[in-house]
Amino acid sequence: MPKITPLLWFDTQAEQAAAFYTSVFPGSRIVEVARYSEAGPGPARSVMTVRFELAGQEYFVLNGGPTQFGFNESVSFVVNCGSQDEVDYYWGRLTEGGEEGPCGWLKDRYGLSWQVVPDRLLELLTDPDRDKAERAVRAMLGMKKLDVAALEQAAAAPGAVIS
Numbered sequence: 001m002p003k004i005t006p007l008l009w010f011d012t013q014a015e016q017a018a019a020f021y022t023s024v025f026p027g028s029r030i031v032e033v034a035r036y037s038e039a040g041p042g043p044a045r046s047v048m049t050v051r052f053e054l055a056g057q058e059y060f061v062l063n064g065g066p067t068q069f070g071f072n073e074s075v076s077f078v079v080n081c082g083s084q085d086e087v088d089y090y091w092g093r094l095t096e097g098g099e100e101g102p103c104g105w106l107k108d109r110y111g112l113s114w115q116v117v118p119d120r121l122l123e124l125l126t127d128p129d130r131d132k133a134e135r136a137v138r139a140m141l142g143m144k145k146l147d148v149a150a151l152e153q154a155a156a157a158p159g160a161v162i163s
Contacts, residue, residue, distance in 0.1 A: 007060040008112065009069070014061035017110050018050040024093045025054045041065075073105065076113035084118065084148045091116045091145045104146040118148045124155045131158070 036042035097109030124136035139154030
């Protein structure tokens with residue numbers, strides 16, 4: 001079975017992006033840096049691609065030059081978090097130089113979209129008590145960074161309002 005590896009196109013920031021992402025996720029590493037040769041199309045000896053691993057998943061980044069296609073929310077990476085501390089950590093690191101979005105979404109400093117999602121949210125959304133699940137959804141819709149305690153409070157209390 002073939003291996004599938006995401007490739008992200010950057011103008012010139014591939015090496016910096018790979019270094020940033022590997023600094024965010026423990027146990028991650030840069031595997032290989034390939035450079036353009038005299039044949040181009042990039043400047044000789046400049047970084048062409050970087051292969052790296054985040055939490056065991058391999059990625060490639062490419063310095064492909066300017067493109068009319070930028071990153072957008074139609075493709076994002078989900079960071080599943082076991083605790084609020086993990087949510088806080090990944091949200092804080094990934095929004096450094098980026099921007100917060102609604103419902104646990106954010107764009108990092110390179111414009112790549114991420115979703116930082118506590119496992120507890122998924123449990124609440126699939127709760128057999130559909131009213132409870134709906135209250136959790138309503139609470140989530142009013143948040144940027146997801147707050148596990150507030151989601152649980154909203155799910156548990158009919159009529160709860162989260163500010």
